[in-house]
Amino acid sequence: MSRFDLLLRGGLVIDGTASPDAARLADVGVAGGRLTLLAPGAPAEADEVADVTGLAVTPGFIDVHTHSDGVTLIDGELGREMVLASVLQGVTTEISGNCGSSLFPALPGRLNAMGAENRVYFGGDVGMYEGFAEFGAAHAAVPRANHLASLVGHGTLRSGVMGPVDRAATPEELETMCLLLDRALGAGAAGLSTGLIYTPGTYAGTDEVVALAAVAARYGKPYVTHLRDEMSRVEEALEEAVEIAARSGAPLHVSHHKTAGKYAWGRTRRTLPRISTLRAEGMDVTCDVYPYTAGSTALGAMLPPWASEGGISALTARLADPGQRDLMRLAIAEGVPGWENTVGNGGWDRISIACAPRHSETEGLTIAELAVTRGQDPLDVAAALLVAEQGEVTIISHSMVEDDVRRVLAAPYSMVGSDGVPKPGGRPHPRWAGTFPRVLGHYVRELGLLSLETAVHKMTGMAAARFGLEGRGVIADGAHADLVVFDPAKIADHATFTDPLLPPTGIERVVVAGLTVVRDGMETGARPGRVLAT
Ligand SMILES: [Zn+2]
Numbered sequence: 001m002s003r004f005d006l007l008l009r010g011g012l013v014i015d016g017t018a019s020p021d022a023a024r025l026a027d028v029g030v031a032g033g034r035l036t037l038l039a040p041g042a043p044a045e046a047d048e049v050a051d052v053t054g055l056a057v058t059p060g061f062i063d064v065h066t067h068s069d070g071v072t073l074i075d076g077e078l079g080r081e082m083v084l085a086s087v088l089q090g091v092t093t094e095i096s097g098n099c100g101s102s103l104f105p106a107l108p109g110r111l112n113a114m115g116a117e118n119r120v121y122f123g124g125d126v127g128m129y130e131g132f133a134e135f136g137a138a139h140a141a142v143p144r145a146n147h148l149a150s151l152v153g154h155g156t157l158r159s160g161v162m163g164p165v166d167r168a169a170t171p172e173e174l175e176t177m178c179l180l181l182d183r184a185l186g187a188g189a190a191g192l193s194t195g196l197i198y199t200p201g202t203y204a205g206t207d208e209v210v211a212l213a214a215v216a217a218r219y220g221k222p223y224v225t226h227l228r229d230e231m232s233r234v235e236e237a238l239e240e241a242v243e244i245a246a247r248s249g250a251p252l253h254v255s256h257h258k259t260a261g262k263y264a265w266g267r268t269r270r271t272l273p274r275i276s277t278l279r280a281e282g283m284d285v286t287c288d289v290y291p292y293t294a295g296s297t298a299l300g301a302m303l304p305p306w307a308s309e310g311g312i313s314a315l316t317a318r319l320a321d322p323g324q325r326d327l328m329r330l331a332i333a334e335g336v337p338g339w340e341n342t343v344g345n346g347g348w349d350r351i352s353i354a355c356a357p358r359h360s361e362t363e364g365l366t367i368a369e370l371a372v373t374r375g376q377d378p379l380d381v382a383a384a385l386l387v388a389e390q391g392e393v394t395i396i397s398h399s400m401v402e403d404d405v406r407r408v409l410a411a412p413y414s415m416v417g418s419d420g421v422p423k424p425g426g427r428p429h430p431r432w433a434g435t436f437p438r439v440l441g442h443y444v445r446e447l448g449l450l451s452l453e454t455a456v457h458k459m460t461g462m463a464a465a466r467f468g469l470e471g472r473g474v475i476a477d478g479a480h481a482d483l484v485v486f487d488p489a490k491i492a493d494h495a496t497f498t499d500p501l502l503p504p505t506g507i508e509r510v511v512v513a514g515l516t517v518v519r520d521g522m523e524t525g526a527r528p529g530r531v532l533a534t
Pocket residue numbers: 098099195226255256
């Protein structure tokens with residue numbers, strides 16, 4: 001008779017594939033961190049037998065878009081609490097290193113010293129670790145509950161080699177960036193990411209990105225991009241990404257696809273058919289999406305790119321200068337070619353403060369509200385906050401409409417990524433704690449936008465295939481034992497913009513590498529997670 005560490009009896013297995021019989025009654029055995037599928041009631045013994053009748057048993061969710069790279073390394077116990085929000089919603093693997101920003105690689109001797117002032121969540125600063133192996137070793141020293149994989153950030157490569165400068169890379173600089181990328185991908189990083197709305201990504205032209213994406217193409221790893229514009233010029237930005245993929249040969253993955261701001265609302269009616277056509281023509285294009293009509297990013301990204309040239313000290317010096325602030329006001333009013341102008345596409349009344357560590361009284365309020373209270377111009381309010389916080393302010397931007405979100409979620413090639421920014425303090429975007437149960441509860445059960453099997457596939461098998469996570473994202477004999485057990489009739493998100501870390505309900509158990517890390521909605525304290533090489 002078979003013997004297991006854990007045996008889940010009586011559940012509805014949804015195996016993570018796109019096959020027509022993806023959902024079926026089966027028992028699931030876990031031994032040595034691997035899975036075995038059994039006929040219902042088949043004779044077997046186990047150290048722990050769980051009756052999961054009436055519940056769904058699925059592969060662990062893969063959050064394909066996070067900014068959680070170093071939260072446990074940098075923020076200690078607070079960081080671990082933040083990471084927990086992800087595990088409690090069933091995420092067993094996070095993909096970090098997104099939007100151009102990763103914690104590696106860096107040239108030896110030019111490593112970024114660890115510290116609050118050096119935390120970068122978007123765009124990219126100099127890496128903290130020399131390579132992927134050092135990144136993995138750092139995480140191994142601070143055990144975590146779930147797994148982490150990482151892309152290589154273009155912004156990190158660029159800052160490390162060139163500094164925060166607004167100019168094209170020289171051939172030698174580009175060669176060094178390609179070499180660092182090549183080493184990181186060879187060591188197990190999952191692909192290349194860009195954040196072309198953020199500095200220093202905004203400073204790079206298309207050719208520079210093509211050269212780097214060609215390195216990813218050699219490994220068959222994806223080019224993952226936060227498009228240069230997700231607002232009024234989203235279609236041109238998508239075409240740039242398509243050009244990069246076509247010229248480099250890299251598979252293309254569009255991060256958190258959205259058409260935001262009043263000029264772009266409804267534009268998914270054009271971007272999604274364009275992607276479908278490209279796929280029909282044979283191009284390997286996918287995307288991810290989070291199930292909310294608000295985004296979250298850095299307050300600094302509301303300013304024209306030239307404001308940040310030279311790094312944070314140069315930015316704060318400009319912000320303190322009334323003449324420079326007038327130029328920024330003008331740039332926002334009139335736009336700058338090639339720059340996604342969030343405020344110009346919406347207004348300061350759609351931008352609320354998520355996290356300003358030293359000015360928590362501003363959190364939850366919009367810049368427009370703060371401006372009225374203080375009798376100041378909104379840009380001056382933003383400038384004062386950025387100076388006082390040394391640039392470290394995150395915001396929530398209520399910039400999308402529901403129809404666009406639903407269209408992207410329903411697209412057959414979209415996966416689910418929270419885009420969570422787990423940063424202790426403040427009122428972060430609720431997506432870090434609610435994304436996956438929100439899709440399964442609100443969009444699957446309540447709205448019927450997707451079938452349960454399709455939603456699970458988007459969260460598991462499709463994501464694992466895209467990011468090279470072999471043996472994950474499916475329930476099959478010999479697959480890695482990363483699992484979620486939930487009640488499809490009850491699963492629901494509770495995190496809101498006012499209470500952003502409230503855990504979901506309906507998730508009974510989360511298993512990582514064969515160990516139960518969440519039981520009855522509570523963490524068990526097990527920390528089997530590690531950095532995964534792809
Ligand atoms: Zn992004």
